[in-house]
Amino acid sequence: MTEQSVTVAGSPVGGEIVTAAAPQDGTPDTRASVKPKNNRAWFLVLPVVVSVAFTAVIPLMTVVNFSVQDIFSPDDRIFVGLEWFRSVSRDPEIRAAFVRTLLFSAQVLLLEIPLGVALAVAMPRRGIWVSAALVIVALPLLIPWNVVGTIWQIFARADIGLGGWTINNVLGIDFNYTLDSTDAWITVLIMDVWHWTPLVALLAYAGLRSIPDPYFQAAQIDGASAWATFRHIQLPRLRGVLTIAILLRFMDSFMIYTEPFVVTGGGPGNATSFLSILLSKIAVGQFDLGPAGAFSLLYFLVVQIVSYVFFTVLTRAGR
Amino acid sequence: MALVLDGVRVRQRGETWLHDIHLELSSGMTTLVGPMAAGKTTLMRVVGGLLPPDAGRVVVNGKDVTAISVRKRSVAFVYQQFINYPSLSVYENIASPLRMARFPKKDMDRRVHEVAEIMGIGDLLDRRPAELSGGQQQRTAIARALARPVDVLLLDEPLANLDFKLREQLRGDLKDMFRDSPSVVLYSTADPAEALTFASPTVVLGEGRVLDVGEVADMYAQPPTLAVAATLSDPPLNLLPGVVREGRIECLGSSFPSPGAHASGRNVVLAVRPHQVTIERSGSDVLEFPAEIRLAEVTGSETFLHLMLADGRHLVAQLAGTQLFTPGERTVAYVDPAHIFVFDDAGGRLLATSAAEVDLHG
Numbered sequence: 290m291t292e293q294s295v296t297v298a299g300s301p302v303g304g305e306i307v308t309a310a311a312p313q314d315g316t317p318d319t320r321a322s323v324k325p326k327n328n329r330a331w332f333l334v335l336p337v338v339v340s341v342a343f344t345a346v347i348p349l350m351t352v353v354n355f356s357v358q359d360i361f362s363p364d365d366r367i368f369v370g371l372e373w374f375r376s377v378s379r380d381p382e383i384r385a386a387f388v389r390t391l392l393f394s395a396q397v398l399l400l401e402i403p404l405g406v407a408l409a410v411a412m413p414r415r416g417i418w419v420s421a422a423l424v425i426v427a428l429p430l431l432i433p434w435n436v437v438g439t440i441w442q443i444f445a446r447a448d449i450g451l452g453g454w455t456i457n458n459v460l461g462i463d464f465n466y467t468l469d470s471t472d473a474w475i476t477v478l479i480m481d482v483w484h485w486t487p488l489v490a491l492l493a494y495a496g497l498r499s500i501p502d503p504y505f506q507a508a509q510i511d512g513a514s515a516w517a518t519f520r521h522i523q524l525p526r527l528r529g530v531l532t533i534a535i536l537l538r539f540m541d542s543f544m545i546y547t548e549p550f551v552v553t554g555g556g557p558g559n560a561t562s563f564l565s566i567l568l569s570k571i572a573v574g575q576f577d578l579g580p581a582g583a584f585s586l587l588y589f590l591v592v593q594i595v596s597y598v599f600f601t602v603l604t605r606a607g608r
Numbered sequence: 609m610a611l612v613l614d615g616v617r618v619r620q621r622g623e624t625w626l627h628d629i630h631l632e633l634s635s636g637m638t639t640l641v642g643p644m645a646a647g648k649t650t651l652m653r654v655v656g657g658l659l660p661p662d663a664g665r666v667v668v669n670g671k672d673v674t675a676i677s678v679r680k681r682s683v684a685f686v687y688q689q690f691i692n693y694p695s696l697s698v699y700e701n702i703a704s705p706l707r708m709a710r711f712p713k714k715d716m717d718r719r720v721h722e723v724a725e726i727m728g729i730g731d732l733l734d735r736r737p738a739e740l741s742g743g744q745q746q747r748t749a750i751a752r753a754l755a756r757p758v759d760v761l762l763l764d765e766p767l768a769n770l771d772f773k774l775r776e777q778l779r780g781d782l783k784d785m786f787r788d789s790p791s792v793v794l795y796s797t798a799d800p801a802e803a804l805t806f807a808s809p810t811v812v813l814g815e816g817r818v819l820d821v822g823e824v825a826d827m828y829a830q831p832p833t834l835a836v837a838a839t840l841s842d843p844p845l846n847l848l849p850g851v852v853r854e855g856r857i858e859c860l861g862s863s864f865p866s867p868g869a870h871a872s873g874r875n876v877v878l879a880v881r882p883h884q885v886t887i888e889r890s891g892s893d894v895l896e897f898p899a900e901i902r903l904a905e906v907t908g909s910e911t912f913l914h915l916m917l918a919d920g921r922h923l924v925a926q927l928a929g930t931q932l933f934t935p936g937e938r939t940v941a942y943v944d945p946a947h948i949f950v951f952d953d954a955g956g957r958l959l960a961t962s963a964a965e966v967d968l969h970g
Contacts, residue, residue, distance in 0.1 A: 501689055501691075503687040503689055503691045504691055506653075506656075506658050506678075506685065506687075507685065507687070507691045509658065509678045509679060510656065510658075510678055510679075510681075510683060510684065510685050510705075511704055511705045511708050512679045512680075512705075512708040512709070513704070513708060520695075521693040521694075521695055521696060521704075522693060522694075524695070525693075525694040525695040526694070
């Protein structure tokens with residue numbers, strides 16, 4: 290095969306027309322398959338490869354490394370194979386935390402998705418109140434996570450918190466999240482709903498805003514009810530953004546750490562000990578790097594699998 | 609069926625979008641033609657009840673419906689965009705207005721198949737709108753509007769978003785369908801060719817006012833005002849300045865007898881359609897305009913020749929067939945005065961009849 294540079298240029302108005310010379314040795318025309326090779330692309334990709342290696346691949350491989358060894362000191366370590374994976378997946382405390390976290394995520398999705406969509410539908414489509422509504426709805430998203438935790442830790446306190454005090458003294462319900470597991474669970478759940486429903490609302494609102502007015506007018510002319518308008522015009526248009534909202538809210542709530550850590554510290558007892566809280570206890574508190582490594586990898590895998598299942602189901606449902 | 613608009617006025621954001629519209633329409637098709645922002649959509653939304661007018665009344669069959677909500681009115685609307693319910697099949701889309709109107713199931717099924725056949729989508733009833741082509745989507749939307757018998761059917765530039773082959777096909781179908789419709793059918797378009805093809809009673813709208821009402825062919829042949837002439841001309845009119853001098857009109861060194869009577873020295877506007885401009889002398893009384901060729905656009909069946917006249921004005925000649933020209937060459941454009949519309953500086957037409965009257969009296 291001969292390397293040859295071929296130029297085919299033609300322009301209708303007086304341009305010079307260069308035609309490729311036919312291969313002289315009579316071999317079939319190989320014009321299409323001959324391209325000059327160029328390795329410059331590798332050079333351009335290199336910075337990305339290096340930065341991804343340093344920020345993702347190497348740390349992940351370190352965790353993989355920890356997960357298959359029993360480490361007594363930096364110089365004293367033995368290879369244990371999949372032993373940590375076995376013990377972690379059988380650990381009753383971790384299993385309980387897994388169920389707890391899954392339950393929490395399910396409740397978060399069941400509350401935040403419908404609530405966010407309802408909020409988005411209720412928000413004004415045009416006029417002077419649009420900006421006001423957006424700012425008010427977005428406000429919780431602008432608060433740092435540990436501050437959200439602190440706000441709710443104080444707000445829900447039975448003695449000095451506005452919310453906790455009201456429930457106890459005005460509504461007359463005995464509520465104390467530091468002592469009662471159900472109260473603690475509800476506090477953390479409502480805090481998450483308060484913090485993250487706005488994200489779902491904003492995503493849904495953006496989706497709703499993209500629906501042209503004539504759709505609503507057509508529904509009006511048909512005499513469609515508000516529910517029918519929502520069901521047949523708004524909801525179909527929200528499928529894309531809701532898929533994203535569900536994925537984001539699942540991943541985030543399944544890995545929730547900061548807010549419950551600040552509010553309850555995982556308690557009372559183990560009531561709000563989610564996987565992340567348990568993991569940090571094992572990794573940072575007890576410094577059991579082997580089990581913690583195996584735990585992290587399994588955790589990572591579960592998030593990946595569940596997200597993949599959600600994504601597949603939601604995008605299939607659209608067809 | 610009759611629709612009357614009585615002094616309808618619409619103001620939005622400090623601007624008047626419709627100026628006291630008076631119209632009387634009877635059953636069958638009426639074309640509403642006007643350029644963009646003429647107020648076509650606003651007028652339709654008022655008629656449909658989607659936009660309450662600031663003043664005036666909308667009367668259908670002698671009944672004032674101005675204050676009646678859109679949900680209770682007997683109207684159907686077809687939009688420029690293809691508006692269908694995305695999650696419903698074509699069948700369910702067409703059936704939806706019938707369901708809302710509580711049609712008996714058997715009648716509904718028969719009616720859906722009937723209009724689907726008329727619109728040529730009878731074999732697509734199981735599909736979702738997203739699986740259809742643009743033309744099929746719009747056919748579905750029109751079928752949906754046709755399904756329920758209504759007093760007023762509004763079609764707001766329904767063919768504007770279709771490519772030209774589909775547009776011509778659907779235009780023919782719609783013309784047959786609506787000519788003898790028992791409903792008042794109001795069809796808006798920005799395309800004068802579409803209005804001329806329909807050849808139905810036509811309302812010309814411009815800047816929120818009714819400019820003329822009548823037979824579109826008459827309006828095309830004898831436009832009463834410059835605005836009507838411009839609205840009904842595609843490609844756009846050529847406009848040239850002229851001055852009245854002793855019964856003749858002078859324009860860029862040529863002159864011809866004035867069709868109307870006006871005092872000498874009065875400025876007028878000469879309008880001529882591009883296809884009336886030639887580059888071959890066609891008679892002895894024609895006006896001559898020496899010009900430089902700037903550009904020749906060949907569309908295949910036609911050649912648009914862009915000319916620059918002595919005073920720097922542009923003149924476009926629409927010539928038949930493919931003709932080749934070299935930009936920069938000089939030529940002469942000829943216009944027969946019989947094809948020139950003369951308008952006074954207020955946009956009103958100078959008519960031969962008024963000239964005759966002046967002759968009689970003077």
